[in-house]
Amino acid sequence: MATVVQEPARPRVPSAPIDILNTDLAKLYTHIHPVLLLSVYAFKFNSIVENPVTALSETLVAVGILQVVFSAICLPPTGGSATPLGDKRKPGEKKKGAPSPVASAVNGTVIPAFLALVLAIIAGIPILGVLLVLFGAPISTHWEHTALCAAHISFLTAIPLTYVHGVDGSTWREIVSLELPIDEVYGCLIGTMLGAWLGAVPIPLDWDREWQKWPITIVTGAYIGFAVGKSVGGTLLKGKTVLFG
Amino acid sequence: MDGEEPLPSYEGLAAAFAKAKAQKEKEESQGLKPTVGNAAAANKQGEVHFKAAHGIIVAFFSWILLLHVLGIYLFTSGFLLTRLVLDQKSECDVPPIDLISYTSGSSESGCWHPKTFDKAIVILIDALRYDFTVPFRPTAGEQPQHFHNALPVLYDTAVTQPQNAFLLPFIADPPTTTLQRLKGLTTGTLPTFVDAGSNFAGNAIDEDNLLAQLRNASKRIVHLGDDTWHALFPDYFEPNLTHAYDSFNVWDLHTVDNGVTEHIFPLMQPSNASKWDVIIGHYLGVDHAGHRYGPDHPAMTAKLNQMDETIRKMIANIDDDTLLVVMGDHGMDSKGDHGGESDDEIQAALWMYSKKGVFGRSSPANKIPPATAKERPVGQIDLVPTLSLLLGLPVPFNNLGTPIEEAFIGAQGEDYETLANVNRLVSAQIQRYQFEYALARGQDESTRASSLKLWTVANDGWDLLMRNGRASRDHQRSIYESFKAYQSETLSICRALWARFDVPRMLNGVTILVFTLITLGIYSRGLDGDRTELTPALLIRGAVGTLVGAGAGVGVTFAAPDLSRDHVVVFSTAVGSLLGVATAFWYIRRRLILPIPSSIWSWISIIFTLALSAGFAANSFTIWEDEILLHFLTTFGVLATLSSIRQKNNIDRALGCYHSILFIVLTRLASMSRLCREEQMPYCKSTYYASATSSTSATWQLAIPFAVALLLPSFIRSYYENTGNFQGSAITWLDIALRFGLLLSAAFWTLDAADDGDWYPGYGEVLKTTKVIIAQITLAIAVAFGYSTFTWAKPFLTIETKAREAVKPGEQIVADGGSSAITILGYSNVHGSRYAFLITMWFLAISLVQKPMGAGAIAVATWQIFSLLEIIDTNKLSDSPIGPIVLGLLGSFHFFKTGHQATIASVQWESAFIPLRTIKYPWTPVLIILNSFGAQILCAIAVPAVVLWKQPPKKRGLLGDVAKAVGTHLLFYAVINLATTMWAGHLRRHLMLYRIFSPRFMVGALVLLAVDFVAIFVAIVGTRMSFISVAEVFGW
Structure with a gap:
């Protein structure tokens, strides 16, 4: 539904789309990751339908770990200067005063990843939870369900985004207003949101299926949207931006 | 197209006219420079021109209304079931079969069988x-x-x-x-x-x-x-x-x-x-x-x-x-x-x-x-x-x-x-x-x-x-x-x-509705430029077609008397009209454009409308329409927030974000008012009345109309104050009359509860009389006082001399004296503020005929309308279909929030007795319509405000913009009506026909006709008064 066109001429310097790190591991894992994520979700699906709160909490832990690992392996951390995991220095090259590989990994990868996880929890969950309520999630009941739904969407979108873009206010303004050029990470956000939005469609149908209950369809839509958005954002739509009018 | 082809006469004229006027207009539209030549004569001519163009637009939309009536009539007459009534009567001495050991014919002992009781x-x-x-x-x-x-x-x-x-x-x-x-x-x-x-x-x-x-x-x-x-x-x-x-x-x-x-x-x-x-x-x-x-x-x-x-x-x-x-x-x-x-x-x-x-x-x-x-x-x-x-x-x-x-x-x-x-x-x-x-x-x-x-x-x-x-x-x-x-x-x-449907009538009815929809669609979204120039050609050819079609239909019924007369005449009238308008579209073909959605706004306008319409084919989506509308309106609010963040101008960005978020929050707030239909159980809890098994309001709900009376006039006032339009009659109306009217309405519902609950035994008659008088006074304030003010009030402006640097962006400098300047306060929103007065008048009237919870919902709707106007302005969307479409969604949403459902049982018949003690035609049906479709009516009245809000006083083509916006709004309801009609016809053997599809079809048809009527005779007619008032100050 968004109108997508080739790089429009804009007065300020456009942000460049994010590329996957240029390592073999990153290039491999970026394809494995969505499959892994969907497999975990599919594996837990029946127990989620049976007991949403418990099963979604368990799945959330796994998803959090996977998303952090994905960010650390495949994505350039915020600032872009750090050495990614698995990157090898050229033999013989030695720099005075340069941080040790371990310290560099800690500063460049572990800290942003940890930061991304913390922000996804303390900022992402409340904001998305409120958004879900505004879209019609129950106000007085099902709080755990709504919070877990928000948490899943937050982990899917906010962890890689924060890892890559940090906490810069103007960048986040661009993220929220859909002004960044589309890439793999941004595609995840748009795909997840659209998937969650469309996930509301089957709820009212009178099929009397267990899986129609809150918030399973939304979370399922979000996961499918994540996978689609990631692959489309990294390929077909890469570098394009969303135009409103 | 071939360049050699001669231009139709109107286009040559229009082009020459436009060219000659271009320079002049440019100057005039900037401000208050005197018109060249004979100013008074030119002004008079402008007025006549406006009134003629306005009358033609009213006539054109009335013609659309006629086509809607014809289509709905034809479908309904084939869809609502008929049974042949036989004249035969049973007779006492003619038993249906030979009797054994009993002689028939005496009602004394029993006609066909010995009787048991006298x-x-x-x-x-x-x-x-x-x-x-x-x-x-x-x-x-x-x-x-x-x-x-x-x-x-x-x-x-x-x-x-x-x-x-x-x-x-x-x-x-x-x-x-x-x-x-x-x-x-x-x-x-x-x-x-x-x-x-x-x-x-x-x-x-x-x-x-x-x-x-x-x-x-x-x-x-x-x-x-x-x-x-x-x-x-x-x-x-x-x-x-x-x-x-x-x-x-x-x-x-x-x-x-x-x-x-x-x-x-x-x-x-x-x-x-x-x-x-x-x-x-x-x-x-x-x-x-x-x-x-x-x-x-x-x-x-x-x-x-x-x-x-x-x-x-x-x-x-x-x-x-x-x-x-x-x-x-x-x-x-x-x-x-x-x-x-x-x-x-x-x-x-x-x-x-x-x-x-x-x-x-x-x-x-x-x-x-x-x-x-x-x-x-x-x-x-x-x-x-x-x-x-x-x-x-x-x-x-x-x-x-x-x-x-x-x-x-x-x-x-x-x-x-x-x-x-x-x-x-x-x-x-x-x-x-x-x-x-x-x-x-x-x-x-x-x-x-x-x-x-x-x-x-x-x-x-x-x-x-x-x-x-x-x-x-x-x-x-x-x-x-x-x-x-x-x-x-x-x-x-x-x-x-006896579930026998007259399928040819239904099909012909649907055909009329389809082609009327296409006509309305081209008119609203498929024409380039000012609609006031093109409407005369469309109206004349359409009307000639109507007359020819009607004549031909009558002729056919004489030639072939076997055919059903009303069917033939109605159908041929509609076909004539549509053929007539088709030739008009051919005549103005150079001005036709293909309305391909070009922005995210036109896309979501189409998606909202079509998704809702497609959903009516499924009973679940029809049952849960209220929640779907909530979802769509929130989606619009979120997109408006995103779009506002993208605005370059800081004020636009801040205002846009504020009003978008306000719009979302108000939508969710209103969604708490629910009246569940039976099929929504057990996933829905009614809050409209005191309990799910009651049709009276809870005592706490009586506070809602009082809160509305205290707060809402101030909220509306702030929208006027932002642009300096809280002047003149706006002060009297918003601060005194509207608030007083709302207080009276609140008092009515308190007295009603006192009467209902028998709080003061013995005073029932006094309470009844008092509350009816109060209701009548409230309506008099809304309609009589409101309309006379609306018709004769000056634009809400004032002139002040102030320091040059104190002049705000929305104010117009008339005379610049270097350090000080004479400025017009309220200049930037003179049209919008003047027209929006009409919304608040009707808000008062509609609010009275709603139950206390509904008065709250209607107040939220009004507040949302003003927020929407700001959203449209800050995001520069006055030309986009999104404004009129969101108003359609908003009206439909608040239909549910004012305690209604698409079921016969949810009609609040008792609303006929708010200002009356007995049934009086035509007031009783009018009151029930105002109660049932109040939300849609209010939103339809707000449509012209979308294109008038914060427009400069002398902007050209504003009337054409109003016609375009109104057309788009009607298009929304016409699509919904066509969809519900087609689904009801298609699913005529469905188990849920009478429970779900048929009532929704009836609601869709009634809403379309009511909104058509209100959009023409309240909204478009209202723009005439508002434009004349503005032109009396700024000239034509």
């Missing part, structure tokens, strides 16, 4: 639901409600004196409106949908019926109570003894009931017994208590106790030869309303009593009346043959009911001979009727082959029985059952057969 008293307790009459049997932890155990007399007598009384569930054929039920209860035939809407003005029954048979037999009938009977049976009743009462005033619980009771007991005295043969008493109190309070209310207990006492007194007073019948005509839903076909609405009770001891049960297990209406129910049409045969009358010709077993089986419960006999008679009458019906309708016998087979089987069985002489009881019983099987098969065939 006289009868038939008491109809309106809305007597079956579970009101049987003892409450709690299932795990269930508490009795107020209607339980309040009317035990029927059950008790049936248990203790089974030979004198029986009580059975009495199932109504929907629609469960009283008028339809009375037809069923007297003719014994099935209702068709076409009559459902005629509850306002009943029409006489010309079919054969019980009362006509009574009159033929020279029986004297006395009627007491509900006057609907007189509309159906004019001049049937003994004039001196009959007392009829107004049936529609649902606020009044006692007048009708006391009147019936007052007159019925004197008639039961032995001294008066010779004056009548049949008394019909129709009590309305239970029904009115339901409508007003819901079944679970102390008023219902009191009413049922009163009925209990009355019936006990009747039992004590009745003589031995008189049959006493007590029945309900329908039930009521959990809120006390009815009209649809839910279980609670169709399950009434039937009780018969006589001191003769002639009733029986076929098995001892049946001695106790059924615990629920699911066990051993009888149909309401079964009353007709039962009563006819008990009173010795012929069975009415069109009857499809079956004799009730308990009334004929005898006190011992083994008289199967009589049962077989009466069932044979009734079956034979049904057979005769079916034969005549098939003949009249030209049906062949294959449609009822299965019932004919059963008829043969039953008859052969009977003949065998006759040949053998005496037969065992089992044999008689099997004969009885085979006749009964024939009757029930015939009934089910008739049910299917």
Whole structure:
């Protein structure tokens, strides 16, 4: 539904789309990751339908770990200067005063990843939870369900985004207003949101299926949207931006 | 296109005109420079030009309204079911089949069968639901409600004196409106949908019926109570003894009931017994208590106790030869309303009593009346043959009911001979009727082959029985059952057969609606430039087409009189109109553009409209429409927030974000007001009334209108103050008149609650009078004072001299004196603020006719409208379809939030009595429309404001923009109407047709017509006053 066109001429310097790190591991894992994520979700699906709160909490832990690992392996951390995991220095090259590989990994990868996880929890969950309520999630009941739904969407979108873009206010303004050029990470956000939005469609149908209950369809839509958005954002739509009018 | 082709004349003119004016306009539109040449003459010319262009636009949209009416009429006339009414009457001396050992022809001893009773008293307790009459049997932890155990007399007598009384569930054929039920209860035939809407003005029954048979037999009938009977049976009743009462005033619980009771007991005295043969008493109190309070209310207990006492007194007073019948005509839903076909609405009770001891049960297990209406129910049409045969009358010709077993089986419960006999008679009458019906309708016998087979089987069985002489009881019983099987098969065939749709009419109706939609679509979104230039050509060619089409249609009906006249004329008129407008589109083809969505806004406008329309094909999406609209409106709000963040201008960004978030929050706030339809259970909790089983507001809800009166005028004021438009009449109106009117409206609802709850016993009459006067004053403020101010007020501007640097962006400098400047405050939004006055006027009127919770919802809607105007302005969307479409969504959303659903039962009939004490045409239907579709009406009035908000006073083409926006708004409702119409037509055999699709179709059609009307005669006509007022200051 968004109108997508080739790089429009804009007065300020456009942000460049994010590329996957240029390592073999990153290039491999970026394809494995969505499959892994969907497999975990599919594996837990029946127990989620049976007991949403418990099963979604368990799945959330796994998803959090996977998303952090994905960010650390495949994505350039915020600032872009750090050495990614698995990157090898050229033999013989030695720099005075340069941080040790371990310290560099800690500063460049572990800290942003940890930061991304913390922000996804303390900022992402409340904001998305409120958004879900505004879209019609129950106000007085099902709080755990709504919070877990928000948490899943937050982990899917906010962890890689924060890892890559940090906490810069103007960048986040661009993220929220859909002004960044589309890439793999941004595609995840748009795909997840659209998937969650469309996930509301089957709820009212009178099929009397267990899986129609809150918030399973939304979370399922979000996961499918994540996978689609990631692959489309990294390929077909890469570098394009969303135009409103 | 070929460049050599000569331009149509108007385009050459328009081009030259435009070119000549371009420079001049540019200067003039900047500010207040005097027009060149003869200013006064030019101004006058501008005014005439505007009025002509405006009149043409009004005429064009009226022409669209006409096409909508034609299309909806044609579809409706084919869709709402019809049944052929046969004129034949049953006669006393013409039994439907040879009688055995009985001579027919005497109503003294019984026409076709020996009669059991001479006289009868038939008491109809309106809305007597079956579970009101049987003892409450709690299932795990269930508490009795107020209607339980309040009317035990029927059950008790049936248990203790089974030979004198029986009580059975009495199932109504929907629609469960009283008028339809009375037809069923007297003719014994099935209702068709076409009559459902005629509850306002009943029409006489010309079919054969019980009362006509009574009159033929020279029986004297006395009627007491509900006057609907007189509309159906004019001049049937003994004039001196009959007392009829107004049936529609649902606020009044006692007048009708006391009147019936007052007159019925004197008639039961032995001294008066010779004056009548049949008394019909129709009590309305239970029904009115339901409508007003819901079944679970102390008023219902009191009413049922009163009925209990009355019936006990009747039992004590009745003589031995008189049959006493007590029945309900329908039930009521959990809120006390009815009209649809839910279980609670169709399950009434039937009780018969006589001191003769002639009733029986076929098995001892049946001695106790059924615990629920699911066990051993009888149909309401079964009353007709039962009563006819008990009173010795012929069975009415069109009857499809079956004799009730308990009334004929005898006190011992083994008289199967009589049962077989009466069932044979009734079956034979049904057979005769079916034969005549098939003949009249030209049906062949294959449609009822299965019932004919059963008829043969039953008859052969009977003949065998006759040949053998005496037969065992089992044999008689099997004969009885085979006749009964024939009757029930015939009934089910008739049910299917009379769901007969006139498909060509439906298709032609849909065709008209489709092409009207296309016309409206091209007009609204497919034309380049100013619509005021193009409307004359479209209107003239369209109107000529209309006249030619109508003429041709009339001609065809003369040439071929076999064709249905209205069908031909309506269709040819519409086809002529559409062909006419098609030539006009060809004529202006250079100005046509393909409306391909080019922005995210036009895309979501289309997606919202089409997704909603497609959803109406599924019953689930129709049921949950309110939640879907919430989802869409929030989506719009989120996108508006994103779009606002992208704005370059800081003020635009901040304002846009603020109003977008406000819009979302208000949407969610309004969504808390819910009135659930039955199908939404158990996933929905009603909050509109005090409880799910009530139709009165909770005490805390009375505070809502007061809060609205205190807050909303200030909120609206802030929108005016932002642009300096809080000036002149706006001050008087917003600060004083509107607030005062809202306070009066709040006072009305408090007084109403006081009257309802009987807070001040003894002052009921004073309260009633006071509240009606208050309501009338409120309406006078809204409409009379409001319109006179709106028409004659100056634009909301003021002139100030202020320091040069203190001039704000929205203010216009008229004379610049270097350090100080004379500025016009309110210049930037002169059009928007002037027009939006109209929204607030109608807000007041609509707010009054809503319940307290609905007043809150309408206030939120108004606030949202103003936020939407700011969103549209800050995001520069006044040319986009999104504004008018979101107003359509908003209106539809608040339809649900003001306590309505797409069901007949949710119509708030009592709103007719807010400013009136009796029914007055045309005000009563107007009030009900204003209550039902108030939200859509308010949003339709707001449409021109979308394109006028914050536009410079002399911007060219504003009138054309208004036409475009209004067209887009109507397009939304036209698509919804077309979709619901097509789905209802397509799903006409669907199980849920009458419950879901048909009511939604009716709502869609009514909303389209109401919004068409309001958009033309309130919104577009309103822009005329507002434009003239602005032009009087700034010139044309």
